[in-house]
Amino acid sequence: EVQLEQSGAEVKKPGESLKISCKGSGFSFNTHWIGWVRQMPGRGLEWMGIIFPGDSETTYSPSFQGQVTISADMSITTAYLQWSSLKASDTAMYYCARRPWGSYRYFDSWGQGTLVTVSS
Amino acid sequence: DIQMTQFPSTLSASVGDRVTITCRASQNIGSWLAWYQQRPGKAPKVLINKASSLENGVPSRFSGSGSGTEFTLTISGLQPDDFATYYCLQYNILSYAFGPGTKVDIK
Numbered sequence: 330e331v332q333l334e335q336s337g338a339e340v341k342k343p344g345e346s347l348k349i350s351c352k353g354s355g356f357s358f359n360t361h362w363i364g365w366v367r368q369m370p371g372r373g374l375e376w377m378g379i380i381f382p383g384d385s386e387t388t389y390s391p392s393f394q395g396q397v398t399i400s401a402d403m404s405i406t407t408a409y410l411q412w413s414s415l416k417a418s419d420t421a422m423y424y425c426a427r428r429p430w431g432s433y434r435y436f437d438s439w440g441q442g443t444l445v446t447v448s449s
Numbered sequence: 450d451i452q453m454t455q456f457p458s459t460l461s462a463s464v465g466d467r468v469t470i471t472c473r474a475s476q477n478i479g480s481w482l483a484w485y486q487q488r489p490g491k492a493p494k495v496l497i498n499k500a501s502s503l504e505n506g507v508p509s510r511f512s513g514s515g516s517g518t519e520f521t522l523t524i525s526g527l528q529p530d531d532f533a534t535y536y537c538l539q540y541n542i543l544s545y546a547f548g549p550g551t552k553v554d555i556k
Contacts, residue, residue, distance in 0.1 A: 364545070366493075374485075374493065374536055376545040388543045391450065424492055428540075435483040435540045437504075439492040 331355045333363075333425050333440035340446045341415050348411035349443045351425030356438075359383040362428040363408040364436055365399060369421045379428065380408055415447045451475055451539055455548035461556040462527050470522045470551045472537035477517050483538045484513055484522045486531075487550075493536065497522065527553070 336350040351363060364379040378389040382401035389399070401408040408425060423443050426436035452475040462468050472482065480500040485493040495504050497513040500520055510525045524531055532555055537548040 362543075366547075373550040374487075374538075374547040376547060379543060379545075390545075426493075433481050433540060435481075435495065435498050435538060436493075436545075437495055437498075439494070442492055 331427065331438045333427060333438060335423075335425060335440040335443045338444040338446070340448070342449055343415060343417055343447055345415050345447075346411070346413050347415055347445065348409050349423060349445065351408045351410075351440050353406045353408070353427065356427070358406040359403060360430045362430065362434075363401065364426045364428055365397075365408075365410045366424045366426060366436075367393075367421045368424065368442075374424075377410070377423075381430070382406070382408060415445075417447050417449075419445060420447045421445060451478060451541060451544065451546050453537055453539055453546045453548040455537060455551050457551060458549065459552045459554065461554055463556045464527055464529060466527045468524045468527055468553060470535055470537075470553075472515075472520045472522070472548050474518045474520075474539055478539045478541055480516050481540050482513075482515070482520050483540060484511075485536045485538060486533050487536065488533045496535075524553075 332354045334352045362381045365377040367375045377393040378399045380387045380399045382403045398411045425440040427438040428434050454473045482500045484497040487493045501513045512523045534550045534552045536550045
């Protein structure tokens, strides 16, 4: 069974750093990209970026370039999303999602989401 | 960047109704469009890919059509489980954009 297991909810203060994770199982991690999607409270889905864990090739949405860092560790089939200095506006649910390798592929399986709350 | 619009933003309907949601792309995306359903507190679930291909296990009351810049998702015979928010997604190489969503609620 394909699974993307995300790390648990986080409560942080503005200015703190954070790294959340997404562990894949039940599929070949090196033939899939892993994307990250933000959903702010009561709002829609926003694509943030995507990584190919096999070679760490990464593409960011222009809206998120420089704001977050996406990385992966193939040896433990885990992708990460990190912030160096959180802002209150980073409060959101963050989803990871799997995209098969190849051209014109969509997100076909999703993690359960990680809720990040940033508040002083 | 490709921008996606969706309408209506909210749709009130009854069980058994046929509902249609429209998604428009700011430029030609061929058939590279997927539809997702998101229930409250849950992750999105893909219903349709490549504009009109039903995902395995998705009920046949869901259908998609369109190409180029205009696409539709139709639910024929709304069921209680279908009251949710629906999003379109364009997927072009390694660039993605979601529509703003359509909430289908109970009339």
